[in-house]
Amino acid sequence: MNNVINWFEIYTSDFDRAKKFYTDVFKLELTDLPVSSDRHSQMKYATFPVGVNGIAGALVKMDEVKPGAGGTLVYFDSAEINDELSRVEAAGGRILRPKLNIGDFGFIALVEDSEGNLIGLHSMA
Template structure:
């Protein structure tokens, strides 16, 4: 059995609560706040993704920390979706923006690009 090469991601935020609400609304998933107790991380906010309604594992977190800023130009993460159209339909209502609509990649499935409320560029990918 092959494992995914990418096993964790962090999406950086400037408005932590706004970002959490965006991801909850678009992906219908829960996020769990993880308290950061050390003095070194006193300004850090961290929330882990839980499985969404489609039961996809989202192995990562939303993070607010002074050392890393959100925005286009960083790492591009693609979220697996059952069918991209559903998530795309919730993006603008949740405060995001559709950057590239659903694109057919033939035998490799479909992708789309969206911008979250923190100006991060993220991808969506589905088989159909």
């Protein structure tokens, strides 16, 4: 494992407004990422350029998570998300979003830890 943390997300209530803010402030282009919607929620993603250390991130609009205090989400690298998910509840956490395919960027899942913090899992498989 090269980086323990490999992905971040900044949640939005107005996706287009947030995308314009980050584009304007940091003078960079965000790339819209099509994601499959399911019965759980409608999602929008716009990715930031990948950094030299391989860490990347995105602006996100997702029904399950709202912006605000604590709105930035840290993702932990995983070889296969279901391995970690199988241990979440026994460790005192809760699975908020099961494994979800996000296309060329792999898979994600959302977990509430034992303290109520929201964390993410990311894998390519």
